[in-house]
Amino acid sequence: MTRTQAPRSSPSRTSPSHLLPTEEPLALLRPDGTPVEGSPLVMPADDVLVELYRRMVVGRRFDTQATALTRQGRLAVYPSSRGQEACEIAPVLALRPDDWLFPTYRDSVALVSRGIDPAQTLTLLQGGWHLGYDPYEHRVGPQCTPLATNTLHAVGFAHAARLKGEDTAALVLLGDGATSEGDTHEALNFAGVWQAPVVFLVQNNGYAISVPLDKQTAAPTLAHKGIGYGVPSVLVDGNDAAAVYAVVRDALRTGGPTLIEALTYRIEAHTNADDATRYRTSDEVAAWLARDPVDRLSAYLTARGLLDERTKDDVAREAETFAAAVRAALNVDVEPDPADLFEHVYATMPAHLRAQAEFLREESA
Template sequence: MTTTERIAASHFLPTDEPLGLVSPDGKPVEQPVLPMPADEVLLRLHSGMVAGRRFDTQATALTKQGRLAVYPSARGQEACEIGGVLALRPQDWLFPTYRDSMAIVARGVDPIEVLTLLRGDWHCGYDPYRANVAPQCTPLATNTLHAVGFAHAARVKGEDTVSLVLLGDGATSEGDTHEALNFAAVWKAPVVFLVQNNGYAISVPLAKQTAAPSLAYKGVGYGMPSVLVDGNDAAAVHAATEQAVARAAAGEGPTLIEAVTYRIESHTNADDATRYRERAEVEEWLERDPIARLKQYLTDRGLFNEQAQQEIDVRAEADAASLRERMNIDTVLDPAELFQHVYAEPTAALRMQAAELAAELEER
């Protein structure tokens, strides 16, 4: 390998430690790789995380009340969810997982429509084209292939569109992720892979998932730049994602970002996290709270005060109250909807099944 080739190869390597812009105690971090976002962006990141957490806690409460069948909380991962989504341009697309409801709401989708899947009413309760958000993906890693295929098609058609796909550490162990990374790198598909490494694939810790120094190294073998970032630093996640989106939009191909964060709550309401992790571990990560650190940074710079915080809290509470009120209205479901949106043009078999169901219901 020549010196030039070695320099080019080093471009793909992540840093040894996660990149950050704001320390856990709210102090600025000086480093040459990521630029600090503009003040107005930082303020949007903070308000977005506050609103996102309030939505998340409200959805968790609704699950306990029986209004949702299941809810995978993203508490603690607000910097990843909001930092990544706010880096997207209007024409870009988000490909979320079941844990990314907060990100979908931040993209502009009605919270009621977002929770329709987790309520058990629809497989996707929102129009993907309205906010450029693909249906939430429950099977691990299948959304990686969707994102790559969509982005490649957009590139072939000459469209200026980038796909941001969210996935967890567990999804990096799936074959779909391998295929998506390889195809995206070979064809320079405009995709950003944002891995939210929250420490566990349900109950399986990261050490039992991979022997790599970090998940970011998985991108190196496919020939794409890989970035290791502090996933509890919204400024850093946003900056890294924005850089990757710009790179993809410029035709330079995909980027893999590993954001190191933590899942504060259990995997879902059906999980008991105390069976596989200690409370001390959770407490340690609570000290790295993404909202508190950015608030401290903004306050120290004179960009934020308690009055501004109260205004944000009032809006978040109003949104939560609206969500509660609307979720407490029982939905009226039409069985005929089972056959809608399955195919653009219903097949003969589907039409026959719809007719049989209609006839059976008519007899009752």
């Protein structure tokens, strides 16, 4: 800009205070299951709370079964989400029928809760060459293994849906480590500029593999980062399923972007290839076990008379039946077809690959 040019005017902006999260995490239930008095959140309906409990119990049993299958060699790798069930189940239950979910590699429980067949959910982690489920059938994007690439996918999808006049929001799941990636910053920036209907749910479980949060950021909270992009932010107790459901439900209905940081904890190791004892203590894990999301909701529902021992037993049996079906599906040996190496790589197969494919067919015959 030259000295004679007038400065470009900036658009009027409201006070940034409405973008900031609360000082303390929002919650509806304390760790012992008693209600939080004076919470600004609206408690979900009783039937929703019971369904949250049921899905978390089934989801946890699926998670432990998948971990066992990894030890048996049936899965190449499995990132457990034990302890994070409230962040897996509650957001999925809050989705509207036309909303889309963009998950990470740790969100298999969320996919199963969305209605995806568990065997199809685990295809990626089994080492299969393709995505095991149809994204359009379930309105779920492919599980994202590279950190934070799904954030950009979600923003692009949500912006496109708005341009087409669709009443659709995108929910993108990510971990605290993904907030250190450039893709997340780009996604938040464009979400703010476009006011795209996308909800970023950061499952802050304290570690990016072995790197603790204080080695990743100096921000007061990850939720505070939203103000830099003009994105309203929320800090919530990520082990309170009722509260997570309430904040995600409300965020999906704003018509714009929201950054939610859910404080939670990964009880198991990062994956079966990780030794978590090298970077955290057993006392730390025990402290978070006392904040268990399933036990918390169970205590509240029991005190309200909405959950009795018979119902608990019924849900436990349902979870065992589900786990048995997962075992049966994953214990089936699939004979791979070598010709699949050439499929779905190019729209038009190059001549040298066509020659190789023909050679393979002749050798196989």
